[in-house]
Amino acid sequence: MKMIIILPLVVSLSACSTLDKVFKSKPKLKPNTNKVIIEDKSEGAINAVVREQSTFEWSESNELSAKVATMPESARESAVSVLKDNDTKLVLYFDYDAIEISKENAQEIEKHIQFMQANPSIRLRIEGHADERGTRDYNLALGENRALSVKEIFGFYEGLGARIEVISYGEENPQSKMSDEVGWQENRRVEFIYQ
Numbered sequence: 001m002k003m004i005i006i007l008p009l010v011v012s013l014s015a016c017s018t019l020d021k022v023f024k025s026k027p028k029l030k031p032n033t034n035k036v037i038i039e040d041k042s043e044g045a046i047n048a049v050v051r052e053q054s055t056f057e058w059s060e061s062n063e064l065s066a067k068v069a070t071m072p073e074s075a076r077e078s079a080v081s082v083l084k085d086n087d088t089k090l091v092l093y094f095d096y097d098a099i100e101i102s103k104e105n106a107q108e109i110e111k112h113i114q115f116m117q118a119n120p121s122i123r124l125r126i127e128g129h130a131d132e133r134g135t136r137d138y139n140l141a142l143g144e145n146r147a148l149s150v151k152e153i154f155g156f157y158e159g160l161g162a163r164i165e166v167i168s169y170g171e172e173n174p175q176s177k178m179s180d181e182v183g184w185q186e187n188r189r190v191e192f193i194y195q
Helices: 002-019 058-070 073-085 103-118 136-154 181-187
Strands: 035-038 048-052 091-093 124-129 164-170 189-194
Touching: 073 103, 073 189, 091 103, 103 136, 124 136, 136 164, 136 189
Parallel strands: 124 164
Antiparallel strands: 035 048, 091 189, 124 189
C-alpha cells in the first residue's frame, strides 16, 4: 500500500524538477482577486496563474447537511425506488485488476448523475470492492481506486462531488463466496448506496 502511494509521488516530483527556475520566486496573491500567481523575472518568461484560492463557505455545507437531515426517509426511499424502476444499475462491475470505466458503466453513471441533479438533498456513498486474489492492502487500494474513478466522473458536474463519499471494502464484503471466475466477477464491483 505504501509503495502504491509513494511511487506516483516520486514520479510526479521527478517530472517537476525542470520547473525549479519558475518556482524560485515566491508565489503571491494578486491584489483584489483570488488568484495566486508565480512571477518569473527571467527574459522571455511568462507569468502563470497556479491556482485560485477557494471561495467555499462553511455555511453552504451546513445548509446542505441540514436539508439532508430534514428530508424524510420515505421521500429518499421513494426517489431511489424511481431510480431502480428506470432500470438503473446500482452495481457496476469491473474487469480483473482494472479501474477503467467501460462505455456501459459510463452510461449507467450518467443516469446517476441526472438523478443526483434532480434530487439535490440526496447524498451518495460509492463503495469499492475487489475479489479475493491479491493481498488485503492491495485489494483495499483497488476497491478505493475503482470507487474514485466513478466519483471522478461526478466531479465534472458542479456541486455533486461534495455530496459523495467513497469507501473501500476490498475483498471483505464479497457478493459471491465462489472462488472461481464467476464468483470473482461478481466481487469486482462498485456499489451506489443512496442516503
